Amino acid sequence: MLSTRGFRRLLAVRFTAQWGDGMFQAALGGAVLFNPEREADPVAVAIGLAVLFLPYSIIGPFAGALLDRWDRRRVLWAANLVRAVLTVVVAILVATGVGGPPLYLGALAVTGVTRFVLAGLSAALPHVVEEKHLVESNVLAATAGAAVAAVGGACAIALRGVFGPDNAGGATVTVIASLGALTAALLAMGFRPGLLGPDEPKEAKRALVAVARGLVDGARATAAVPSASASFAALVAHRLAFGVSTLLMLLLFRHGFTQHGVLLTGMGGIGEMVALAAGGLGMAAVVTPWLVRRLGRAGAIRVALVLGALTQLALSVHIRMEMALIGAFLLTGAGQIVKLCADSSVQSEVDDDTRGRVFALYDAVFNIGYVVAVAAAALLAPPTGRSPLLLVLAAACYLLGLVGHELLRRRHPRAPKHPASRGFPQGESRNLSADTWADEIPDSPGQKPRLAETGER
Template structure:
C-alpha cells in the first residue's frame, strides 16, 4: 500500500465548524466532497476486477474445452496476483510523480483495452504465453488504479477521518469484487462454459474499467495530488532503496516482525488450501444436497469466504480490545491450524465449505491485526516502504505456496497430507510470532 509523499492538501482539512476528532458517520462521510466519487471509481474498478478474475479462472479451470492440470491452475493464479507485488512498488513510486487523476483515467482505459485482448484470446482457444501475457498486463495496470485510489484518499477526506474512510472503502471494495466474481459465475451459466462463453464473460468486465474512467474524468486536474514530487532519485533507485529501508524498519520492530511472520505463514498455508480446493471442485467433488461441485460450488465457497471476511471486520476490533493484538493473532492461528487438520482428516465438500468461511475469517483477523501493528508502530517516514514489503509478503508467499502445491498435488487435488502440511505452517507461524514477541520484551527490559 504505497503512501503519498505530498503535503497535506486543503481537501484533507477539517470542515468549517467541525470539532477535531469527531466521527463523521457513514451518511456524512458519503456526503464528503470527492469521497463519494472516489468510492464509485473503486467500486467500478473492483467489480470489473472480480469479473475478470472469475471469468479468467473459469476459462482456465472450469472450461470443458480445456483440461487444466495443477501447474496450469498455479500459472493462472500467479498471473492474477504477482503483478500486485512485482509492479506495486513501481506503481507507488510513479503515482507520487504523476497526476493521479490522469493515472486513474489512463490506466482504466488501458486496462479496458487489455481485457478486450484477453477476451479475444480466450475466444480463440489459445493458451499459454498468448493468454498469460495480456492477462498479466491487465492485472498489472489494475495495480496502478488501486494504488492511485489509496494515495488519493487523503485529498478528499479530512485527515482525522481517514481510518473510517479507508475501512469503508476497503471492506466495501472487497465485497464489490466478490459481487463481480459472482456475476461472472452467473453469466457463465447463461452463456455457456466453453471458450465462446468464457470469452464473452471476460469481455463484459470492460464495463467496470470504462465506468471507472468516466468517473475519474470528473475530478479536476491535480485534485488528487501529488502536491510535491521528489526528482532527486530515479524511480528504480527509489524502489530499491525502499525495499531495504522497509526491511530494516521491520526487523528493528519485533512486534511488526512477529506480525509479518504470522501473516506470511497464513498466506503460505492459504495458498496450499486454495490450489487443492480448486482442483477438488473441478475434478473430485460431486454435488451434496444444496452444496454444488464445479464452478457453481466454487461460487458458493466464494460467498462463504466473503461472509468470513465480513465477520472478521466485526470480530477483530472486539478481540483486540478484549485480548490485545498478540493474543488475537495467536488465537486466529490456532483456529486455522485445527481447521486445516479437519480438512486433512475429513476431506469432503461440506468440510471444505466450512473451511472456506473459517480460513477467510481467521486470515482476515490476522491481516487486520498486522495492518494495525504496521500503522501504529512503524514511523511515518518509512510507513510506505514497509507496506511495499508487506505487499511482497502477502502476495508472493501465496503464489509460491500455490506453485509448490501444484508440483506436489495429484491432478484431482486429493492430498490430505498437503492440508496437514498447511496446518504445520500455521504452527511454525505461532512459534515465530512468539519468538519475536520474546525479543520485543527483552529489548524493552534492556
Template sequence: MTTSADVSDPHHIRIGPRRLLAIGEFRRLLFSRFSSQWGDGLFQTGLAGAVVFNPERAVSPSEIAVGFVVLLLPYSVIGPFAGALLDRWDRRRVLVVANLLRGVLILFSAVCVATGVAGFPILLLALIVIGISRFVGAGLSASLPHVVPVPNLVEANALSVTLGAVVSVIGGGCAVGLRAVFGEDNAGSGLTAAVAVVGSGLAALLASRFARGALGPDRVVEPATAVAAVANGLFDGARVALRTPTVAAGFCALLAHRASFGISLLMTVILMRYSFESWGPVEAGLPGLGVVLGAGGIGIFVAGLTTARLVTSLGRKRTVFIALGVAALSQFGLGLPMLLPTTLAAAFVIAYTGQVVKLCVDAAVQRDIGDETRGRVFALYDMLFNITQALAVAIAATVIPANGESVTLIVVATVVYLAGITGFELVSRRGQRVA
C-alpha cells in the same frame, strides 16, 4: 496537501460507518474501489472458467499452478518499483490512467478468449490486467489517509478493504451467472470477461472527480529522475518496513497466511474440478467454486464488522495472534476431511481470520509509515505476499495428487500458520524491547 478529513486529534473517537460514508471524498474513493474490484472478480472468475473449468479440455495440477504463478509472480517483481511511482506521481492521475488502460486490455483479452486463443498469450494478458489491478489497489490504500481522519483509519480501512473484497466475490458470482447466460464455450467466456470493462470505466470516472493532489503524495522526497526513484523503490520500502516493528511483525503473520492460503487454494480448485460431488443444492465444478468464494466473502464481510471491536477489546497484537491460531485449527480440522461441506466451512473461517490479520496489518502501515514512503511499503507488501502465494502454489503442485486429495499438504498448511504465530511473536517482542 490537507483535506477536510485530515484530523489528527488523538482523542478523536470511532465515528462508525454511517459517519464515514458521510465524508464525500471517502465515499468517492470507496465507490472507485468497489467498481474496480467488482470488475476484477468478474474478469478473473470468467477467465478461470475459460481456462480451468472448460469442459472441452482437462487441466493438470501443474497447469493450474503455472497459471497462478504467471498471474502472481511477475507483477510481484516490479511491485516495489511501482510503489516508488505512487509516492512520486499524483495518485489521482495514476488511478484514472491505470483504470482506463486496464479497461482496454480487458476488452483485448475478451476478444482473444472469444476467438479461441489459448495458452501463454491469454496468461500474459491476464498478467498485465491483474498487475494493473494490484497497482490500482496499492494506490487506493496509499490514498486512504488523505480522505479520512487519521484516528479512524482502522475502521475506514476495515470498511473499504472488507466491502471491496466482498464486492470482488460478487463480481465472481456475476461471472458464474453470465457464463450460464452466454454459454460455457469460448464465445460465452469472452463475453463474460468483456463485461468487466464496466468496472474499470466507472472506477476511472469516480477517481477523475478528485481534485489534483487530493490523494497525495503531500511531498516528494525522491531523486531528480523517475528512473532513480523507481530503482530506489524496493530498497526504500524494505528498509522502512523492517525499521517499523508493528509492520514487520504483521508481515510475518500475513506471509504465513498467504502461504497456507496458496496451498488451500490449489487443493480446492483441483478437488472441485475432479473429486468433489454435488452436495445438496451446491454443485461441483465452477458453480461450486463460486459458492466457496461466496463463503469466503461472507467471512471477509464479518471480519470487517468485527475487527475494530476485536482490536479495541483485545489489542492488535492479541487479535492477530488469536486469528492465526483459529486459522490453524480450521485448516486442520475442517480441511482434513476433504469434503465439500467442510471445505465451505473452512473457506469461511480462513477468509475471516485472514482478513482480520490483513486489516490489522493495513492499519499498521497506514498509521506507522509516513506518507512519503507509504506507497512503496504497500507495493512491497503486495509483492511479498504474491510471491509467497505463488511459491506455495508451485511447490504444492509438485506433490499434490491429480485428484487433489493430500493429507500431507493439509498438515503442512497448518504448520505454516503455527510458524507465522511464532514469527509474529518474536518480531513483536523485538519491537517492545526497542521501545
C-alpha cells in the same frame, strides 16, 4: 462525505473499476479452470493464480512512486482505457482457444494496470475529502469497493451460465468485464486537471530508487521491533498454508467433489466457498477485538494459528465438500485475525517515518508467499486435489509459524528514541527502559495500556 462532488465521482470511478476487475478475475478463472474445452491441471491453476496476485506485489511499490510524479487524473483515465483494451485482447485469446503463455501474459498486463488504478484512487482520496473525514472515507471506499468487486465476480459466474462454459461464453463475459474499465475512464475524465495531485511532482528516476531502498529499510525496521516481526512471521505462515488449501480446493471443486442438494461443484461451488470465506472475514472483525482485550495481540495470534492447524488436520481426515466449506470459513477467519493483529502491531509500534516502507514490504511478502505456496503445492498435488499429505503439511506451516512467533517475540525489544512520540508530552521526563516500554504495550493479557490511551500522564 457523499455531499462532496469530488468524493462521489472518485467513488464512482472506484466502483466501476473494481466491478470490472471482479468480473475479469472470475471470467478468467472460469475460462481456464472450469471450461470443458480446457483441461486445467494443478500447474495451470498455479500459473493462473500467480498471474492474478503477483502484479499487486511487484508493480505496487513502483506504481506508488510514479503516482507521486504523474497527474493522477490522467493516470486514472489512461490506465482504465488501457485496461479496457487489454481485457478485449484477452477475450480474443480466450475465444480463439489460445492458452499458455500468451493468455497468462495478457492477464498479467491487465492486472498490472489495475494496480496503477487502485493506487491512484488511494493517493487521490485526500484531495477530495476533508482531513477530518479521511479515516471514514478510506473505510467506506475500501469496504464498499471490495463488495462491488465481489458483485462483479458473481455477475461473471451468472453470465457464464447464460452464455455457456465454452471458449465463446468465456470470451463474451470477458468482453463485458471491459465495460467497467471503460466507464471508469469516462468518469475520471470529469475531474479538473491537477485536482487529484500530486502537489509537488518528483522525478521518476529518484522515486524508483527510493522504492528499492524503501523495501530494504522496511525489512530493517520490521526486524528491529520483535512484536512486529513475530506477527509478520505468523502472517507468512498463514499465507503459505492458505495457498496450499486454495489450490487443493479449486481442484476438488473441479474434479473431486460430487454435487448434492444445495452444495454445488464447479464455479457455483466456488461461489459458495467464497461466500463462506467472506463470512469468516466478518467473524474475525467481531471476534478479534474481544480476543485482544482478553488475551492480548500475541494471544489472539496464537489462538488463530492453532485454529488454522486444527482445521487443516480435520480437512486431511475428512476431505468432503461440507468440510471444505466449513474450512473456508474458519481458515479465512483465522487468517484475518492474524492480519488485523499484525496491522495493529505495525501501526502502533513501528516508527512513523518507516511505517509506509514496512507496509510496502508487508504487501509484497503477503502475496508472494501465497503464490510460492500454490506453486509448490502444484508440483505435488494430484489432478483431483485429494491430498491428505499436503493438508497435513499446511497444518505444519501453522505450527511452525507459532514457533517462529514465540521465538521472535522473546527477543529483547528496543526502546524508542523519543518517548514523546509514544504518547508523552514534549518536555516531560520519563526514564523508561526497554523492558518498561514492553510492559506498556498491550501485547499480552494483564499489561496496562499506554498512558496516552488512558488519559493519564
